[in-house]
Amino acid sequence: MKVNGKEYRSLWFEDGKLLMIDQRKLPFEFSIFEARSVDDVAFAIKDMVVRGAPAIGCAAAYGIVLAEKNEIEVAFTKLANTRPTAHDLFHALEYMRRKIEEGEDPLDAAEKYVEQIIDKCRKIGEYGETLIQDGARILTHCNAGALATVDYGTALSPMRVAKRRGKKIFVYVDETRPRLQGSLTSWELKNEEIEHVVIPDNAAGYFMERGEVDMILVGADRIAMNGDFANKIGTYEKAVLAKENDIPFYVAAPLSTFDRNLGRGEDIVIEERGEDEIRRIRDTEIFPEWVKVKNPAFDVTPARYVTAFITEKGIIKPDEITEKLF
Amino acid sequence: MKVNGKEYRSLWFEDGKLLMIDQRKLPFEFSIFEARSVDDVAFAIKDMVVRGAPAIGCAAAYGIVLAEKNEIEVAFTKLANTRPTAHDLFHALEYMRRKIEEGEDPLDAAEKYVEQIIDKCRKIGEYGETLIQDGARILTHCNAGALATVDYGTALSPMRVAKRRGKKIFVYVDETRPRLQGSLTSWELKNEEIEHVVIPDNAAGYFMERGEVDMILVGADRIAMNGDFANKIGTYEKAVLAKENDIPFYVAAPLSTFDRNLGRGEDIVIEERGEDEIRRIRDTEIFPEWVKVKNPAFDVTPARYVTAFITEKGIIKPDEITEKLF
Numbered sequence: 001m002k003v004n005g006k007e008y009r010s011l012w013f014e015d016g017k018l019l020m021i022d023q024r025k026l027p028f029e030f031s032i033f034e035a036r037s038v039d040d041v042a043f044a045i046k047d048m049v050v051r052g053a054p055a056i057g058c059a060a061a062y063g064i065v066l067a068e069k070n071e072i073e074v075a076f077t078k079l080a081n082t083r084p085t086a087h088d089l090f091h092a093l094e095y096m097r098r099k100i101e102e103g104e105d106p107l108d109a110a111e112k113y114v115e116q117i118i119d120k121c122r123k124i125g126e127y128g129e130t131l132i133q134d135g136a137r138i139l140t141h142c143n144a145g146a147l148a149t150v151d152y153g154t155a156l157s158p159m160r161v162a163k164r165r166g167k168k169i170f171v172y173v174d175e176t177r178p179r180l181q182g183s184l185t186s187w188e189l190k191n192e193e194i195e196h197v198v199i200p201d202n203a204a205g206y207f208m209e210r211g212e213v214d215m216i217l218v219g220a221d222r223i224a225m226n227g228d229f230a231n232k233i234g235t236y237e238k239a240v241l242a243k244e245n246d247i248p249f250y251v252a253a254p255l256s257t258f259d260r261n262l263g264r265g266e267d268i269v270i271e272e273r274g275e276d277e278i279r280r281i282r283d284t285e286i287f288p289e290w291v292k293v294k295n296p297a298f299d300v301t302p303a304r305y306v307t308a309f310i311t312e313k314g315i316i317k318p319d320e321i322t323e324k325l326f
Numbered sequence: 327m328k329v330n331g332k333e334y335r336s337l338w339f340e341d342g343k344l345l346m347i348d349q350r351k352l353p354f355e356f357s358i359f360e361a362r363s364v365d366d367v368a369f370a371i372k373d374m375v376v377r378g379a380p381a382i383g384c385a386a387a388y389g390i391v392l393a394e395k396n397e398i399e400v401a402f403t404k405l406a407n408t409r410p411t412a413h414d415l416f417h418a419l420e421y422m423r424r425k426i427e428e429g430e431d432p433l434d435a436a437e438k439y440v441e442q443i444i445d446k447c448r449k450i451g452e453y454g455e456t457l458i459q460d461g462a463r464i465l466t467h468c469n470a471g472a473l474a475t476v477d478y479g480t481a482l483s484p485m486r487v488a489k490r491r492g493k494k495i496f497v498y499v500d501e502t503r504p505r506l507q508g509s510l511t512s513w514e515l516k517n518e519e520i521e522h523v524v525i526p527d528n529a530a531g532y533f534m535e536r537g538e539v540d541m542i543l544v545g546a547d548r549i550a551m552n553g554d555f556a557n558k559i560g561t562y563e564k565a566v567l568a569k570e571n572d573i574p575f576y577v578a579a580p581l582s583t584f585d586r587n588l589g590r591g592e593d594i595v596i597e598e599r600g601e602d603e604i605r606r607i608r609d610t611e612i613f614p615e616w617v618k619v620k621n622p623a624f625d626v627t628p629a630r631y632v633t634a635f636i637t638e639k640g641i642i643k644p645d646e647i648t649e650k651l652f
Contacts, residue, residue: 027614175604175613177503177526186617197618200503200604202527202560206625209562234528236535237563240570278501278526284610287501288353291512292523299532 001146001153002191003030009118010055010147011062013107018062020050023147027187035059038067038075045082045089048179052148053221053257054117057088061110064096072100084269085230085298087222091256114150120254120312121152128158128217128252128310132167136214139172139204142232143184144219144252154219154252156188158310163194171196172213174204176232178277178295201234208245216242220253225326227303227318228265229253233296239305252310260326265300273297327472327479328517329356335444336381336473337388339433344388346376349473353513361385364393364401371408371415374505378474379547379583380443383414387436390422398426410595411556411624413548417582440476446580446638447478454484454543454578454636458493462540465498465530468558469510470545470578480545480578482514484636489520497522498539500530502558504603504621527560534571542568546579551652553629553644554591555579559622565631578636586652591626599623 001008003021011020018035024047025031033049035041041063044050050059060079067075080093092113099109132138144155152160162169171189175182175198182198189196199207207213216238223229229251242249262268278293279285287293303318316324327334329347337346344361350373351357359375361367367389370376376385386405393401406419418439425435458464470481478486488495497515501508501524508524515522525533533539542564549555555577568575588594604619605611613619629644642650 177528180612183613197620199620202503203622205563206559206622233532237531237567240567241563244566281607281612282610284608286607287509294523294525296529296532
């Protein structure tokens with residue numbers, strides 16, 4: 001991804017450290033967080049220095065590299081316990097365990113894992129771009145960009161490709177309360193010079209109903225075999241509104257986000273995050289202490305609202321998952 | 327309404343001044359804004375010291391009282407130009423014009439107008455309460471409480487009555503970005519000792535889909551004769567989600583919110599408010615200056631999503647408006 005014209009990844013391994021663009025400080029400040037231990041990586045995942053299902057997986061893979069040899073089992077447990085919803089986290093840890101058992105060098109294995117993720121995102125961009133008409137007005141929720149996937153992004157990857165191929169596109173970016181990841185998406189789109197506007201989540205339906213949105217493109221944190229999928233809270237709302245307004249709804253995700261052990265979305269564990277994410281924004285209190293709040297971080301969108309999944313193996317309908325992908 | 331156990335109205339006329347609970351400072355600070363001139367009242371409406379369709383109407387009525395005799399025409403124009411969407415504003419100004427032409431004292435006319443509004447809200451509470459089951463879990467959007475209507479509220483009035491009659495209820499309060507009027511609703515419910523929780527707007531669909539919401543109860547800013555209605559941005563989203571999940575969706579509003587000159591919702595003027603409402607919360611910048619934002623303050627929900635309107639004349643279906651109300 002471009003940052004002020006220079007190529008970056010959202011995280012990379014260098015001189016025995018895992019370096020990550022600190023997503024907590026964007027879009028106000030571009031700074032790099034250094035993780036020197038498994039605990040640093042676990043903190044970075046929990047506190048959302050790094051976020052987005054594929055990027056969390058990559059951070060966890062590098063996290064294993066940072067573990068002392070005699071603490072590797074502890075490292076697997078610590079990293080698996082950071083966040084419960086994103087499937088990529090468990091996928092990455094299983095991959096690392098397998099490779100280490102096969103005698104592969106952990107850093108080589110992690111680098112290979114990350115390169116695979118990046119390559120998948122590139123392919124998602126190629127396939128997804130074919131769905132984008134010149135002049136398309138696309139709505140996206142949360143950040144499913146390069147920040148969330150090391151490079152390219154999932155939902156944003158087709159937009160990058162469309163832009164580079166000269167298609168004119170316009171993006172409605174949900175601000176995505178409570179954590180306002182829409183600001184990360186806006187930051188990426190600005191760096192890519194893609195025209196866009198940030199809107200309150202409440203206004204997504206308004207623009208859909210007025211016929212100003214041609215397609216919805218989002219990422220995913222975990223996808224069940226029947227096509228139900230978990231993603232950032234509010235995704236379900238946008239999916240229902242898309243269907244009601246006959247707007248195609250696409251979910252972009254690599255195969256690592258599909259959970260082969262999960263038949264239906266009902267069984268996905270939804271992470272409840274802290275009240276402070278709602279109460280405070282950038283250290284400003286927006287609700288007093290006496291206000292009770294609830295903060296489910298994800299929701300599950302049933303497969304019937306999904307037009308298709310955009311994967312590194314092509315564009316597939318929800319009922320084709322087991323047949324075509326696995 | 328109760329505030330720390332004492333009875334209050336959201337605005338009242340005293341010693342030649344219009345006094346208003348300053349809604350910009352709630353729920354952090356309870357303070358009273360004094361308007362001594364038409365300009366003060368116009369400012370208070372525009373800047374949302376006072377908000378909520380019926381309360382805006384009442385403030386405008388008192389605003390006319392503050393006008394010098396030779397400036398009354400200017401006052402009508404100034405007040406009519408404060409906010410374009412709420413029908414009550416125009417209804418109140420027409421009422422004041424008629425009464426003044428009939429030779430009535432402006433203050434008497436305004437007081438009568440306000441008493442009528444309060445009485446209507448009381449009746450809305452009586453009718454609406456019959457729809458609330460003991461143990462009901464109710465979702466509401468924005469603030470359609472006593473603050474928005476001088477007393478009782480529209481959507482909150484049935485909840486107050488239910489509570490006073492000993493029904494146990496639980497309220498999900500959408501935080502209602504960008505202006506977070508959910509905090510006002512929370513403040514009113516706390517004063518009324520009604521159990522509730524504030525949720526991000528993105529989570530409303532999540533709780534509906536899980537079967538944790540039994541009914542939706544909202545207010546309105548303008549209602550067309552076919553039952554389409556304008557209300558705070560995001561209302562349309564919640565209405566679509568309610569229908570999708572078979573949850574009854576009720577709109578509580580006095581007849582002054584119905585616009586007899588308006589056949590369908592399409593013709594309602596939607597106010598676009600300033601970018602700063604999205605960019606900043608309590609003086610903290612949450613999006614940098616380079617982020618483009620859009621801020622439509624209202625949306626229009628088509629009549630087909632409305633189960634019924636709760637009015638001072640009873641509970642009526644959207645297709646009964648002209649027959650039963652006018």
